[in-house]
Amino acid sequence: MYKAIIRPILFKYDPEKVHHFTFRMIKIMAKIPFVPGIFKSIYQINNPNLEREVFGLKFKNPVGLAAGFDKDAKLFNELSDFGFGFVEIGTLTPKPQEGNPKKRLFRLKNDAAIINRMGFNNGGVEDAVRRLKKNKGVLIGGNIGKNKLTSNDNAEEDYKICFDALFAYVDYFVVNVSSPNTPNLRALQDKEPLTALLNSLQSTNQEKALPKPILLKIAPDLTEEQLFDIIDIIKETKIAGVIATNTTISRKGLRSNLALANEKGGLSGKPLTDRSTEVIRFLSEKSGKAFPIIGVGGIHSPHDAIEKIEAGASLVQLYTGFIYEGPGLIKQINKELLKKGL
Helix, strand or coil: CHHHHHHHHHCCCCHHHHHHHHHHHHHHHHCCCCHHHHHHHHHCCCCHHHCEEECCEEECCCEEECCCCCCCCCCHHHHHCCCCCEEEEEEECCCCECCCCCCCEEEEHHHCEEEECCCCCECCHHHHHHHHCCCCCCCEEEEECCCCCCCHHHHHHHHHHHHHHHCCCCCEEEEECCCCCCCCHHHHHCHHHHHHHHHHHHHHHHCCCCCCCEEEEECCCCCHHHHHHHHHHHHHHCCCEEEECCCECCCCCCCCCHHHHCCCCEEEEHHHHHHHHHHHHHHHHHCCCCCCEEEECCCCCHHHHHHHHHHCCCEEEECHHHHHHCCHHHHHHHHHHHHHCC
16 A cells, blocks of 8 residues: 555655655554554564564564654654664754755655755754653664764764763664764764764763663775774774664666766665675674674665675664655564564
8 A cells, every 4th residue: 555555645745845744644643542553453563583682672673763764753652653673763963953955855766765965954952852751662772963063073072962861761872973964974984083982972871870782873885994993993992783884975876867866965775785785794794793783774675674684683774665665664574584583
């Protein structure tokens, strides 16, 4: 029904407007008696064989929603009804910011892809905390970044502000230094500044009575040398793991028209499938499976998810695949995992 009827209608309109419209509709439907129960009965699979324990947390299934979809923690309770084992909110910054000028979100239908240059648009971390206080038991990841006007020299303080504000309300943290849409942000992936940033957050984390897992989200565009650096950094800073990968700046092999394909921003969806899996496999093999990996990038089918798990991912996340394939994809992946005994 989603791909045959709903998606063709939604895809006729501006993607950012559709995103906000969809949020409003899900919110409205969730307030109708019995509707949340119907969603759960259609989409959820509750089976102990799907449960995963990763970095000390228990996930009811390994399929999560990636950051960027519910940036401001407005819909995590309702989205969990579709069967997600966890929801990652953000990227959040200390101060509210509008993000980049519109139009900034583009569908590449011929490639089953999306280009975005949103630029960490969000209402600020404190605004999200108000809603996270109403969490009804959803396992939440908190993806944190810096404000656009904060220099890289002062970025550490922005991440720490977000970390402290979210600490009581999320189950794990994700340090986002890999978005291509905030000027100079990816420079923080270099070994020296990244090590300093993660060590600083780990120091703050260890001061807490019960420290929480900190993960690093990396770009798919890193070289082998840079990926070896990532492995060394994780060992040195003792963070919990990696999310591989964010969106790519590559436009290799796209079939969409040149003007659309060359829009600035990060590319997600099917063109990223193989590269993100390559990065997962590289990190897993070269580190000797030293840390957990959450695999994300181009998951549009159960086969895509299983490839990432077999490459070394402990968990997977959806974003563009969720938009193109619909909520039924979550159940399809979980059913295939049970079938294969993974």
